[in-house]
Every structure is written in C-alpha cells, then in structure tokens.
Amino acid sequence: MSRRIDVIATTISGSVRDWGKTREIAPLFQKHGEYGVAVHAVDTHRDARSKACELVRSGCRILISAGGSGTFNSVVEGCYDSGIEPAAVTLGFLRKGSADLIGKVLGMPDEIEEAVKVFVDSIRADKVVPCDVLLGSSEEGDVPARHFVGYGGAEVFGEIPHYTENRFIKYYKGYLGQLFGDLGPFFIGTNLAILGRFFTRRGRGRYGWEISVDDQVVAQGRYQAMILVNGDLGPDLPFAKDVPLGSGNFYLFTIADKGSIHLYRQLKHAWDSTILEDPKRWGFESYRIMHHLVLRPKTSDPFPVNMDGSALMCRKSARIEIFGRIRLLSR
Numbered sequence: 001m002s003r004r005i006d007v008i009a010t011t012i013s014g015s016v017r018d019w020g021k022t023r024e025i026a027p028l029f030q031k032h033g034e035y036g037v038a039v040h041a042v043d044t045h046r047d048a049r050s051k052a053c054e055l056v057r058s059g060c061r062i063l064i065s066a067g068g069s070g071t072f073n074s075v076v077e078g079c080y081d082s083g084i085e086p087a088a089v090t091l092g093f094l095r096k097g098s099a100d101l102i103g104k105v106l107g108m109p110d111e112i113e114e115a116v117k118v119f120v121d122s123i124r125a126d127k128v129v130p131c132d133v134l135l136g137s138s139e140e141g142d143v144p145a146r147h148f149v150g151y152g153g154a155e156v157f158g159e160i161p162h163y164t165e166n167r168f169i170k171y172y173k174g175y176l177g178q179l180f181g182d183l184g185p186f187f188i189g190t191n192l193a194i195l196g197r198f199f200t201r202r203g204r205g206r207y208g209w210e211i212s213v214d215d216q217v218v219a220q221g222r223y224q225a226m227i228l229v230n231g232d233l234g235p236d237l238p239f240a241k242d243v244p245l246g247s248g249n250f251y252l253f254t255i256a257d258k259g260s261i262h263l264y265r266q267l268k269h270a271w272d273s274t275i276l277e278d279p280k281r282w283g284f285e286s287y288r289i290m291h292h293l294v295l296r297p298k299t300s301d302p303f304p305v306n307m308d309g310s311a312l313m314c315r316k317s318a319r320i321e322i323f324g325r326i327r328l329l330s331r
Helices: 022-031 045-057 069-081 101-105 112-125 156-164 167-180 184-198 260-271
Strands: 005-010 037-042 062-067 090-095 128-140 146-148 151-155 209-213 216-221 223-229 250-256 284-289 292-297 303-307 311-329
Touching: 005 022, 005 045, 005 069, 022 037, 022 112, 037 045, 045 062, 045 069, 062 069, 069 090, 069 101, 069 146, 069 311, 090 101, 090 112, 112 311, 146 311, 151 156, 156 223, 156 303, 156 311, 209 250, 209 284, 216 250, 216 284, 223 260, 250 260, 284 292
Parallel strands: 005 037, 005 062, 062 090, 090 311
Antiparallel strands: 128 146, 128 311, 151 223, 151 303, 209 216, 209 292, 223 250, 250 284, 292 311, 303 311
C-alpha cells in the first residue's frame, strides 16, 4: 500500500558519509512498496521550517526529518507555524546528523537502508510514541519563542551552539562526525565553549542564577552547566532514566561552579552517569518541572539558552514550559 510520505532533508548535516544519504531515501522507500514519497532537499534550518509549514498546510500527515536535531526541531516549528494541530501529524527522525539523541531513543538505525525499512514497518503498524514539546521564551526582547524537543540548557550547554551551528562549521562537523562518530562535533563544541570562557568577560566573572520551578524559587547559585531534557535520551545523556518523552513533565540538571579546574572532571562523571553515585561531591542537582521553569541570571546582559542545538538569546530571564505533544514514529 502506497501513501503520501514527505521527507525534509538538509543537504549538509552529520558526517561526510551522511551527506550522501538524501539521494537514497526515495528509491529505498519504493523498494518496500511505498511509492508516494517526496524528498525535499533544503540548505538551512530556516528552509526546513518553511517547507514543513508548507507541506502540512497542503495535507501532509506523515513527515520525516532527515538531518540532525536542529533539522528535526525546525520541522516541529514548521508544524506549529502551519496552524494545524501537530498531534494530527506523525513525525519521523531519519538520523543524518550529529548527536541524534531523539532518533537513537526511538530506535532508528544509522544505516539508511535499515532505517527506511524500520520507517515503513512503523508507518504501516502505526508504531508511535507521544513526545512533549517544550516552549522556550525570553522575558524581554523581541526574540520569538521557540518550540523544541530533546535537550537544552544554559551556561556551557547554552554556549555550545555558538561553536557548532553555522554554515561554515557544518563542513567541519561533517569531518568530525566521520572521524569521531555522532557525538564528535558535540564534544568538540563543548571543549571550545569551555575554552571560550577562559578568554572572555564571562569566563572571568560568571554570574549567579535564580531557578524557579512552578512559581517557587528552588535554588540560587553559580553553575558551570544547566541541562534540560524531555525525558530519557539514552546513554549519551544518561540523567532522566526510564522517563518517557511524553511523561507530562521535564527535568533540569545543574552542575555547580566549583572552579574551572574541576569542570572537566564534573563533565566526565556526568557523561558516564557516575555523577549520580555521589551528586553532592560533584555539585549535581536535579529538578522535576510539572508546568514551567524560569532561569534568571543576576546580570542585565543577554544570555544564550540551548534549544536542542540552536541558541535562543534571552534577556532578564528564560522561561521553559510544556506547550503540547507530538507523535513520533518508533521502532
């Protein structure tokens, strides 16, 4: 049985090997009997968002993002731009990028031929999981609010997109991904963000934060990293274990500022999840948010908040809340 399936693919995302996946998508779907597949190649996340909006308005109800997390979240934004209830659209994540955490959690293979077979089987059996969509906004300024799923954060996590998300950098990300795997660009970006703190005014005098959860101030202090997650994003970000993506709440994890000399050790223990064994020693705290989170720095300067791979520049405070729910194809 053939049906309409639209695929939005970014031309440059992921490793060099991933760049060639786009031309294989339609023939592989046809091999499995799905002839109503249209592949729409786009160059930027902005184009992906615009194309998703156009396709959903024209009647598309099965939409697959072929790229990384930035492409996927742009497609999610486009669904909201369309004015059609996003829950009416079934979304897929074809892994063709770096740090494809949502795609990995959904069980989507990295090899294109196997991935298309999984998509065909999942579409035909309507294998989907619900996923909460977060909305991030700035208290002041004219920066539009942004929908996203997956992970986000501030401090080091907020600064990573500066080093990983622009047209030129996507070329070196391709080679890093080829050499070091999916997380290569993410870890290089993390290291550059840490080094950048040593050579800027931010690095010489980090500001404190006030954290409010559901209208209650729960913490004040200085932090090296603040990490947001929808739920369990797998072993590459092993904090909210066994929490479904559609649980109806989300989580903030903070790593306290214990001095730059301790930061690498703190992050090392975070990546391998051993930070959970002795959280007090490593300055690790966790917060469950039922409705909304407000991050308020003690500075008037704008600050970046990571929205799963792209930065939202906020002023005065950042607010993150659950805005809706989408359906994701799952293995």
